[in-house]
Amino acid sequence: MSTNPNGRLEGRSALITGGASGIGLEIARRYRSEGASVTLVDINREALDAHAAELGGTSYVADVTDESSMEDAVAAAVNAYGGLDIAVNAAGAGFVAPITELPLEEWRRILDLCLTGVFLSVKHEARRMNDGGSIINIASLNAIQPAEGFAAYCSAKAGVAMFTKVAAMELGPRSIRVNAIAPGLVDTPLTAALTAPPLSDEFLDNAPLGRIGVPSDIADAALFLASDDSSWVTGDLLSVDGGAHTRRYPQVLAAVMAAEAASVTTD
Numbered sequence: 236m237s238t239n240p241n242g243r244l245e246g247r248s249a250l251i252t253g254g255a256s257g258i259g260l261e262i263a264r265r266y267r268s269e270g271a272s273v274t275l276v277d278i279n280r281e282a283l284d285a286h287a288a289e290l291g292g293t294s295y296v297a298d299v300t301d302e303s304s305m306e307d308a309v310a311a312a313v314n315a316y317g318g319l320d321i322a323v324n325a326a327g328a329g330f331v332a333p334i335t336e337l338p339l340e341e342w343r344r345i346l347d348l349c350l351t352g353v354f355l356s357v358k359h360e361a362r363r364m365n366d367g368g369s370i371i372n373i374a375s376l377n378a379i380q381p382a383e384g385f386a387a388y389c390s391a392k393a394g395v396a397m398f399t400k401v402a403a404m405e406l407g408p409r410s411i412r413v414n415a416i417a418p419g420l421v422d423t424p425l426t427a428a429l430t431a432p433p434l435s436d437e438f439l440d441n442a443p444l445g446r447i448g449v450p451s452d453i454a455d456a457a458l459f460l461a462s463d464d465s466s467w468v469t470g471d472l473l474s475v476d477g478g479a480h481t482r483r484y485p486q487v488l489a490a491v492m493a494a495e496a497a498s499v500t501t502d
Contacts, residue, residue, distance in 0.1 A: 249271045275287055370414075374417045380483075418453050420479070
């Protein structure tokens with residue numbers, strides 16, 4: 236993939252967790268187009284290999300919830316490019332269930348992946364940033380907007396938002412900026428059930444700008460936060476959601492439960 240010799244990230248090294256698909260992959264593509272060297276980190280080896288070849292970068296199979304795995308992934312990025320300037324922590328997943336029916340193992344899985352994974356990533360990324368840097372955590376609209384059925388996800392993403400502020404306070408004296416992006420509904424393989432009717436109609440009704448997001452919307456924000464254009468921005472949660480945070484979250488849980496009831500009836 237060709238790069239712009241005058242790109243805003245020319246000469247910088249970036250690591251992206253959850254980089255094999257969706258938002259993480261699109262951010263990697265944008266960074267590469269702006270001159271950065273990119274290390275993709277994901278648990279999906281096949282997708283990683285394919286996209287690392289596409290981007291001309293490196294890849295590392297790692298589980299963000301495993302500390303030694305993340306420490307090794309960061310070390311691999313540093314060894315490949317001689318340092319680490321930018322880190323994006325995009326690995327995550329969701330689960331929908333009412334609190335009274337939410338299995339403990341799913342609660343723990345979502346918090347471990349979406350919150351503990353960010354902690355472990357930032358911990359080891361910051362340790363290897365010797366000359367300042369920018370860390371960007373992918374939070375969610377659900378960091379600030381509650382949604383029925385999303386107790387674990389909302390709690391984890393709210394935790395990411397506050398963790399980001401604490402990290403910005405602690406790492407600022409080392410010239411490391413730490414920010415978070417709060418995407419609204421973005422059309423990716425993981426959100427296919429939400430971006431199709433009838434739920435997509437509700438999301439459109441609840442977004443003042445009247446459209447569902449695409450990965451490039453988040454990549455635009457991630458480029459800003461990685462570049463010198465945001466050199467005086469840290470500890471921020473940047474909403475990129477078409478204005479959805481000004482309204483209410485659609486009734487996803489009700490739709491899921493109705494679909495399950497219909498399935499039982501027709502079986």
